[in-house]
Amino acid sequence: MRSVIEFLNHLPELSENSQNILLIYDSIFEKKSEVRGWLKKIPYKISVRSGEQLKTLGELDRTIQKISGLKISKSTELTFVALGGGTVCDFVGFLASVFLRGRKLILIPTTWLAAVDSAHGGKNGLNFRKIKNQIGTFYLPQKIIIVKTILRLQPNDRLVEAMGETLKVALINDKKLFFKLENPISFDEVYAILPKAIDNKYKVVKKDPLEKNGTRRLLNLGHTLGHVLESHFQISHGEAVLHGLEFSARWSFQRGLLSEADFIRILVSIENLHLKSPLKFYLKSISNLQIKNLLCRDKKITAQSRMDFIFIKSIGQCERNLVAIDEIVSEVVRQRKEK
Numbered sequence: 288m289r290s291v292i293e294f295l296n297h298l299p300e301l302s303e304n305s306q307n308i309l310l311i312y313d314s315i316f317e318k319k320s321e322v323r324g325w326l327k328k329i330p331y332k333i334s335v336r337s338g339e340q341l342k343t344l345g346e347l348d349r350t351i352q353k354i355s356g357l358k359i360s361k362s363t364e365l366t367f368v369a370l371g372g373g374t375v376c377d378f379v380g381f382l383a384s385v386f387l388r389g390r391k392l393i394l395i396p397t398t399w400l401a402a403v404d405s406a407h408g409g410k411n412g413l414n415f416r417k418i419k420n421q422i423g424t425f426y427l428p429q430k431i432i433i434v435k436t437i438l439r440l441q442p443n444d445r446l447v448e449a450m451g452e453t454l455k456v457a458l459i460n461d462k463k464l465f466f467k468l469e470n471p472i473s474f475d476e477v478y479a480i481l482p483k484a485i486d487n488k489y490k491v492v493k494k495d496p497l498e499k500n501g502t503r504r505l506l507n508l509g510h511t512l513g514h515v516l517e518s519h520f521q522i523s524h525g526e527a528v529l530h531g532l533e534f535s536a537r538w539s540f541q542r543g544l545l546s547e548a549d550f551i552r553i554l555v556s557i558e559n560l561h562l563k564s565p566l567k568f569y570l571k572s573i574s575n576l577q578i579k580n581l582l583c584r585d586k587k588i589t590a591q592s593r594m595d596f597i598f599i600k601s602i603g604q605c606e607r608n609l610v611a612i613d614e615i616v617s618e619v620v621r622q623r624k625e626k
């Protein structure tokens with residue numbers, strides 16, 4: 288359940304097997320001088336506009352029509368290559384898994400979110416009628432190529448994307464990694480810890496590759512409240528996850544699961560990232576009903592309005608507990624009043 292991962296400084300030379308490659312890439316790269324020359328060398332390619340609207344059956348249909356238009360010989364052992372962030376990788380991952388009953392897949396994730404998290408573990412997803420990731424398969428890419436110069440094209444403030452997911456996996460199972468993340472961190476530092484962060488995701492995925500026994504749900508740490516804040520306030524995923532981590536740490540401490548020393552370390556590590564607004568600002572700017580409605584949209588909810596919530600037991604160890612939606616809302620009410 289693990290793809291080969293390559294770390295490169297520059298985009299890989301694909302020209303040797305270029306007749307077998309079908310590149311699907313985020314159209315923003317047509318404007319980037321670092322990528323334009325590389326694109327020219329690839330005969331079969333399709334550009335797409337990234338974003339949630341890409342992850343739809345309509346776009347799948349349009350893309351398959353474009354592939355037919357390329358007139359690639361039927362005997363070709365086609366390999367799909369995705370160059371883009373999480374939306375492009377999810378879209379191409381799904382396409383590769385169903386096109387002619389499955390063709391090889393290589394992902395070149397270009398955002399922090401995709402490089403640290405979404406490209407790994409074999410999940411892909413399309414949205415259906417605005418409901419996120421309703422359609423999808425488990426399909427492992429043969430290879431994931433992480434290219435330093437491409438990640439560097441992102442604006443600096445996107446580093447929070449990496450920090451949200453990296454702090455998350457460190458809290459789940461890597462105390463040592465957490466200690467490296469406590470102080471503000473630069474592009475090069477985040478890039479250097481990428482292999483460790485990715486390893487930690489695989490450690491969890493390995494125990495539950497097809498999401499059957501629930502272990503993989505640990506990766507949802509910080510995401511229950513995170514998703515609520517992300518959709519209500521339209522803040523970035525990474526920032527929302529960081530607030531979600533703080534919410535979980537506060538609740539875990541309140542429940543007596545987490546020691547005060549670890550609790551404070553977690554709060555300080557998030558504070559050091561200087562997010563635009565504190566968690567409390569968001570909790571005070573959304574009503575209980577809005578939170579409840581957004582939680583009810585979560586795919587992981589049970590018929591009894593309960594869901595798994597991931598608590599932190601100590602830095603490097605988490606546990607999941609079934610909680611009622613109303614308990615989450617009551618905890619929000621408590622945290623709004625907390626000093």
Ligand SMILES: NC(=O)c1ccc[n+]([C@@H]2O[C@H](COP(=O)([O-])OP(=O)(O)OC[C@H]3O[C@@H](n4cnc5c(N)ncnc54)[C@H](O)[C@@H]3O)[C@@H](O)[C@H]2O)c1
Nearest residue numbers: 315337338372373374375397398400405410411437440441
């Ligand atoms: N499959 C999984 O396991 C999994 C896990 C988490 C998230 N996801 C999915 O990931 C998606 C979000 O990913 P995302 O935030 O990467 O989205 P995205 O692909 O929309 O990229 C975000 C923005 O960054 C731009 N961009 C991409 N690479 C860039 C670069 N190198 N420099 C500058 N700009 C660049 C894009 O054009 C886009 O505007 C969501 O759809 C989510 O559901 C999937």
Ligand SMILES: [Zn+2]
Nearest residue numbers: 404452524528
């Ligand atoms: Zn995430």
